[in-house]
Amino acid sequence: MKAKIFDSELQVMEILWKEGDRSAGQIAKILKEKIDWNRNTTYTVIKKCIKKGIIERHEPNFICKAVIKKEEVQQYETLQLIDKMFDGSSTKFFAAFLDHSNLSNEEIANLKKLVEKLK
Amino acid sequence: MNILDMSIICSIFILFIILIRALFLYKIRKYTFVILWLIVMIRLILPIRIESPINVFVLLDNIVEKEQGLIEQPTSEMIPKTILVEKINDTGHNVLYTRRYPLQIIYYTIGILIGLRFFVLYIKTYRKLREAIPIKDNVFINALINKFRLRRKVSVLYYDRIQSPITYGVIRPKILLPKSLDLSNLQQLNYIITHEMVHIKRYDMILNHLSHLCVCLHWFNPLVWIMYLLFDKDREIACDEKVLSLLGENEKAYYAKSLIEFASLEERVCFMNHNYSRNNIKERIVSVMKFKKSTLYTSILAGVLIIGSTLVFASEKPSSKEVACGNFYMTNEELTEERVKELRDKYGNDLIILTEKDQVQKIDREEYTVQEYEKEVAAFKSEENQNRYISWYIEKYNATKAEATDNFQKIADKMTSDLEKLRRGTLLIYKPSTSLLKDKQGNPIYDEEGMHQYVSIGGSMDLEQLQFTSTVGDTVFGPYSYIEKDKMKKDIQSYLDDQVTKGIITQEEADELYENRHNECSQ
Numbered sequence: 001m002k003a004k005i006f007d008s009e010l011q012v013m014e015i016l017w018k019e020g021d022r023s024a025g026q027i028a029k030i031l032k033e034k035i036d037w038n039r040n041t042t043y044t045v046i047k048k049c050i051k052k053g054i055i056e057r058h059e060p061n062f063i064c065k066a067v068i069k070k071e072e073v074q075q076y077e078t079l080q081l082i083d084k085m086f087d088g089s090s091t092k093f094f095a096a097f098l099d100h101s102n103l104s105n106e107e108i109a110n111l112k113k114l115v116e117k118l119k
Numbered sequence: 120m121n122i123l124d125m126s127i128i129c130s131i132f133i134l135f136i137i138l139i140r141a142l143f144l145y146k147i148r149k150y151t152f153v154i155l156w157l158i159v160m161i162r163l164i165l166p167i168r169i170e171s172p173i174n175v176f177v178l179l180d181n182i183v184e185k186e187q188g189l190i191e192q193p194t195s196e197m198i199p200k201t202i203l204v205e206k207i208n209d210t211g212h213n214v215l216y217t218r219r220y221p222l223q224i225i226y227y228t229i230g231i232l233i234g235l236r237f238f239v240l241y242i243k244t245y246r247k248l249r250e251a252i253p254i255k256d257n258v259f260i261n262a263l264i265n266k267f268r269l270r271r272k273v274s275v276l277y278y279d280r281i282q283s284p285i286t287y288g289v290i291r292p293k294i295l296l297p298k299s300l301d302l303s304n305l306q307q308l309n310y311i312i313t314h315e316m317v318h319i320k321r322y323d324m325i326l327n328h329l330s331h332l333c334v335c336l337h338w339f340n341p342l343v344w345i346m347y348l349l350f351d352k353d354r355e356i357a358c359d360e361k362v363l364s365l366l367g368e369n370e371k372a373y374y375a376k377s378l379i380e381f382a383s384l385e386e387r388v389c390f391m392n393h394n395y396s397r398n399n400i401k402e403r404i405v406s407v408m409k410f411k412k413s414t415l416y417t418s419i420l421a422g423v424l425i426i427g428s429t430l431v432f433a434s435e436k437p438s439s440k441e442v443a444c445g446n447f448y449m450t451n452e453e454l455t456e457e458r459v460k461e462l463r464d465k466y467g468n469d470l471i472i473l474t475e476k477d478q479v480q481k482i483d484r485e486e487y488t489v490q491e492y493e494k495e496v497a498a499f500k501s502e503e504n505q506n507r508y509i510s511w512y513i514e515k516y517n518a519t520k521a522e523a524t525d526n527f528q529k530i531a532d533k534m535t536s537d538l539e540k541l542r543r544g545t546l547l548i549y550k551p552s553t554s555l556l557k558d559k560q561g562n563p564i565y566d567e568e569g570m571h572q573y574v575s576i577g578g579s580m581d582l583e584q585l586q587f588t589s590t591v592g593d594t595v596f597g598p599y600s601y602i603e604k605d606k607m608k609k610d611i612q613s614y615l616d617d618q619v620t621k622g623i624i625t626q627e628e629a630d631e632l633y634e635n636r637h638n639e640c641s642q
Contacts, residue, residue: 007279007298008250036274041249 016066132432149357251276
């Protein structure tokens with residue numbers, strides 16, 4: 001994943017992750033109800049997603065399919081955050097978390113795993 | 120009233136407001152300036168008339184009169200201006216050709232380009248901002264919005280590509296908050312939402328578009344651009360003022376701090392909308408810190424400023440003064456029989472109408488012969504007529520004898536020079552409508568004041584200056600002068616004959632080409 005994914009694009013991705021492949025028309029309907037976007041707005045955002053390579057559109061009926069997983073985006077966003085706020089040091093990031101939160105042991109273990117993975 | 124005149128008048132008004140603004144910005148209600156700018160803008164856009172005896176024209180006229188001892192003649196310099204040319208085609212029908220000055224083309228082209236630029240920016244921004252995601256069910260925000268009791272539904276959204284809050288939309292206004300904004304900081308949220316709601320309530324977005332329109336129409340006037348910038352600033356300052364009067368004076372230091380915080384994050388995405396904190400931050404902070412509840416004194420001062428300046432700057436001088444040079448009426452408006460009659464009813468039957476517009480075909484266009492016009496001029500210049508004219512003028516305009524004589528002389532000179540041009544064949548002078556101006560014997564009518572009545576249309580049309588070109592097929596002939604008009608026809612004929620002889624075209628095609636040739640005339 002090269003470009004940053006905007007919130008608007010995440011709205012579309014969320015639907016595909018949650019509900020599976022959908023046509024552009026269906027996505028537009030869902031978003032109309034959920035956040036009151038008009039059809040054209042949704043179509044524009046889907047087009048941008050296709051351009052970024054995070055959605056693929058297949059025949060028949062132009063079904064949209066998420067190319068990346070939610071976890072990949074989460075990972076990317078986390079890395080961005082670490083880069084921006086913690087000088088790229090995952091240790092600092094981790095330390096900051098431990099300082100200010102009451103994380104359960106399980107959560108800490110998960111975080112550790114995540115950091116390992118990112119390394 | 121044409122665009123250049125409108126621009127010049129408004130320039131004086133704009134300068135005046137800039138002066139008042141410098142003197143009183145922190146002393147009177149800031150909304151006063153928004154209203155003053157609005158009056159200028161309406162004046163810049165609409166050619167409406169408000170008559171007032173104490174307006175800037177009269178004041179200027181008085182100054183000029185005192186200095187020069189005469190009344191200024193109305194200017195006939197006009198953008199857009201068209202010239203009128205007569206061309207007689209082969210069938211003997213009169214055809215009128217007009218050609219726009221390049222100046223007019225430049226004016227429209229640049230105006231439209233600026234308009235397009237605004238439009239494209241607007242669409243681009245709109246398409247970006249509509250991707251914002253609504254913030255629903257925030258009790259605090261909803262309560263703040265409901266306090267304003269607007270009929271329009273205001274929605275609040277968050278957006279990840281802006282740094283400071285923005286409002287856009289007129290019918291369904293939207294307040295966009297940056298995603299990074301801490302929604303749990305209720306004090307700051309209160310400031311922001313209240314500020315944006317004041318913009319929405321005051322329809323500031325429409326005013327913003329109006330100022331764009333002014334700039335498109337008056338792009339050549341630097342003062343209009345200055346107005347555009349100041350109007351933007353003053354709307355923000357006026358908005359801050361309203362916010363403080365709603366929140367209470369005690370909040371002003373905190374409010375100022377909140378503005379500063381967003382000023383550092385400022386960016387330039389927001390073209391068509393209102394931004395919580397913009398580049399005029401310094402003036403805004405000073406204004407916020409100097410905020411005082413308005414008093415009776417400041418309200419009266421504001422009222423006097425608005426009404427006074429509207430009367431002085433945004434009005435016309437009373438119409439009788441419009442015929443500033445005696446009974447000459449210069450115009451570039453459309454002239455029809457009815458309009459001529461209407462003007463005469465308004466200003467008196469002695470009115471001489473000068474026009475430069477290509478509207479001549481709409482009224483009776485019988486031309487004067489040299490002899491006829493000589494008679495007219497002689498009758499006008501007769502001593503008897505002169506005396507009657509002068510006493511009439513003195514009475515009508517409360518003028519001195521010198522002014523009246525001078526005025527008479529001006530008209531006489533103009534007629535003499537017109538006559539000279541008529542003799543040379545470089546000017547066409549049209550007779551006035553018969554029904555209005557001639558008696559049963561066909562003699563010119565002189566009314567009781569001794570004024571002769573005629574309409575000199577195209578009076579300043581100097582045919583010597585004109586150049587003719589003719590396009591036949593792809594070939595252009597010319598330019599020819601007015602006197603060489605016959606030569607042009609001959610040239611075209613011999614060219615076509617030559618083509619026929621060579622066998623390139625048939626005689627029929629030649630005739631058709633000749634028939635369909637396109638003549639143009641320019642100055």
